[in-house]
Amino acid sequence: MVKTTATYVVDAHDGEEKVALKPPSSEKTPARAAPIVVAPDGGYGWVILVASFAINVIVDGIVFSFGMLLNPLIEQFSQEAVVPWAGSLQSGCYLLAGPVVSGLCNKYGARLVSVVGSFIVAAAMATSAFASELWQFIVLYGLVSGIGFGFVYLPAIVIVGVYFDKRRAFATGLAVAGSGIGGFMFPPIIEPLLEYYGWRGTVLIMAGIALNCAIFAALFRPLLPTHRPEEADTEMHRSESFLKRIEAARNARINMLNSNMDVSDQEGAVTPRQGIHLENITESEMEPESGQYSVKTVEITYQPRSAGNINESDAIRMSSTGVLHRAGSRERSLERRFSSSSRKSIPSESPAPFTKPDVLYSGSVHNLPEVRQFGGSIHDFRASLNAIDAEKNAKRNKSLAGSARRIIGQMLDVSLLRSPTFLLTCVTSFMTLAGFFVPFVFIKAFVSERGITDSEATWVLMSISVTNTIGRIVVGFISDMPKVDPIVVACSALIVGGICTVFFPLMSTMALFVTYALIFGLSISAFAALRSIILVDLFGIAMLNNSFGLQMLFQGIAALVGSPIAGALAKATGSKDSTFYFAGVLIGVSGALLFPAKLVLRWERRRFPGSAASKR
Numbered sequence: 001m002v003k004t005t006a007t008y009v010v011d012a013h014d015g016e017e018k019v020a021l022k023p024p025s026s027e028k029t030p031a032r033a034a035p036i037v038v039a040p041d042g043g044y045g046w047v048i049l050v051a052s053f054a055i056n057v058i059v060d061g062i063v064f065s066f067g068m069l070l071n072p073l074i075e076q077f078s079q080e081a082v083v084p085w086a087g088s089l090q091s092g093c094y095l096l097a098g099p100v101v102s103g104l105c106n107k108y109g110a111r112l113v114s115v116v117g118s119f120i121v122a123a124a125m126a127t128s129a130f131a132s133e134l135w136q137f138i139v140l141y142g143l144v145s146g147i148g149f150g151f152v153y154l155p156a157i158v159i160v161g162v163y164f165d166k167r168r169a170f171a172t173g174l175a176v177a178g179s180g181i182g183g184f185m186f187p188p189i190i191e192p193l194l195e196y197y198g199w200r201g202t203v204l205i206m207a208g209i210a211l212n213c214a215i216f217a218a219l220f221r222p223l224l225p226t227h228r229p230e231e232a233d234t235e236m237h238r239s240e241s242f243l244k245r246i247e248a249a250r251n252a253r254i255n256m257l258n259s260n261m262d263v264s265d266q267e268g269a270v271t272p273r274q275g276i277h278l279e280n281i282t283e284s285e286m287e288p289e290s291g292q293y294s295v296k297t298v299e300i301t302y303q304p305r306s307a308g309n310i311n312e313s314d315a316i317r318m319s320s321t322g323v324l325h326r327a328g329s330r331e332r333s334l335e336r337r338f339s340s341s342s343r344k345s346i347p348s349e350s351p352a353p354f355t356k357p358d359v360l361y362s363g364s365v366h367n368l369p370e371v372r373q374f375g376g377s378i379h380d381f382r383a384s385l386n387a388i389d390a391e392k393n394a395k396r397n398k399s400l401a402g403s404a405r406r407i408i409g410q411m412l413d414v415s416l417l418r419s420p421t422f423l424l425t426c427v428t429s430f431m432t433l434a435g436f437f438v439p440f441v442f443i444k445a446f447v448s449e450r451g452i453t454d455s456e457a458t459w460v461l462m463s464i465s466v467t468n469t470i471g472r473i474v475v476g477f478i479s480d481m482p483k484v485d486p487i488v489v490a491c492s493a494l495i496v497g498g499i500c501t502v503f504f505p506l507m508s509t510m511a512l513f514v515t516y517a518l519i520f521g522l523s524i525s526a527f528a529a530l531r532s533i534i535l536v537d538l539f540g541i542a543m544l545n546n547s548f549g550l551q552m553l554f555q556g557i558a559a560l561v562g563s564p565i566a567g568a569l570a571k572a573t574g575s576k577d578s579t580f581y582f583a584g585v586l587i588g589v590s591g592a593l594l595f596p597a598k599l600v601l602r603w604e605r606r607r608f609p610g611s612a613a614s615k616r
Contacts, residue, residue, distance in 0.1 A: 045163035049171050051216040053178040055156040058213050059149050061182025062206055063091050067441045067461060068190045072199040077134040084441055084567040089142025091437050092560030097150025098552035103408035110155035114217035117151020124148060125207035129200045152213050159220050161359040172362040173476030180469025187458045358541050360548050363533045364480045368541055411549020421538060421601040426554045431590035432527055433558035435583030438566045439520055446576045447513050456510055463517035471525025479533050486537055490530045491591040497523025498588020505577035538601055
């Protein structure tokens, strides 16, 4: 049997409390591994993957199917140029909400944020079905439900990165493939609903479907830390129940002592000026490796120097020197903080998702050069980045909202905008997203004007999602190949998609319409699957949160204005041909501009060696 003993000394002086942890004495101190979050790359992760896939089906299925509602809404409100604002607000706001949602997800967890977002979406869409004015529909269906979708979508992506490391490229590809599946499933569902229930009844039913996201989000179980087998931790391990017993005994005894300073110890002697032994609290557990039982004992001793009151609801915190100080927060918890930045205490909740700095990365983490610098140890690599980040944000993290403000501040750090290379990626992303949603919104109305039936027009819209689904999985798989340049793949796909979009108004047969839809779906899938991989390729994994957050703002604004501008062009020219010219030029030019990004980066590093992009 292994016996370990530690002593807590409770010291009340001038209204303050200090609890000192004396060095533990033991015959043998069993080594304990440092607690960290280890991605299971399977197990319950497959449940997470299915839930994330289902949420992507619903979210993007609704967002990409707004074109099905375009003609009924124009007939209802007779404002052709204004109606597209509803769809563009919805698609733009769920991107613009990204940085704020990331902060909330870091503080409250992916499950709670996503569930709340599901109720926001359902309530907004259901209410919009009763709108009597177009502006009411735009605000509710576009703005509010778009923000709600942002609350649902990003946590569904982040949680996959939490549960998968080695298989992340494959898992992320499957999860986001739900986007294409949703785009394929929803149009044929919406078409008969519009026929039987009209657009108001259809929107109500879609609101009910959106509410199902809450069910899938409820499956986002927090991933609790485990112990690293390769790193010993000499700290005395205590279970959560053991810590609660210590705190309960401490609070009860201190309250009693504060009410009567002349208190006898367990032997019956009154010792007001000496330490009073209060209680021994023990816990035993069997060591799995040796089969021996380990007994841990905590002594609580009171030093009555003054009659200062001690608030029993105050939390206490242990610093790296082994001294526990009052935290000042109104909590009933006993927290421990280890001296090593890579060894955090085991909380009752999952740690913030963004403690994994690569959580937004859609490729395989093991292939990153930064990880190879740490001998392939993902955990050492993350601990290093988190330690640097913790030093920068030490003051900010002292507040209750520190974890939220920290990640929001990190994602919106505008200093990166001083990098010419990053500005280039932002401009190209803006152009891509400005044209991205235009075909989804206008293609059904366009082909219907060319003599295609509503049913056939629906199949054209669905065809985009077929290759969008396949492309995301295939591109995600090949992106892990060492000789594949993600910038070349994405740019080539955008150029091809842009050229086809420009020539789309010249097509006149169903076969050509479907061919275009298949090519366009494949081109946008490459861009969507490679966004985070391109950012890491250019700026490194340490800059991913910052670069991804700022790009989401550019992409959100672009999605916000793209479809309304195309609608205004259609009204000004009297033809929807201009909408596809507009989208095609933007998408094709964005791919051409991004091609020389690495050349621009090399020039920047030579010209501005101290810039953010040159610090990789």
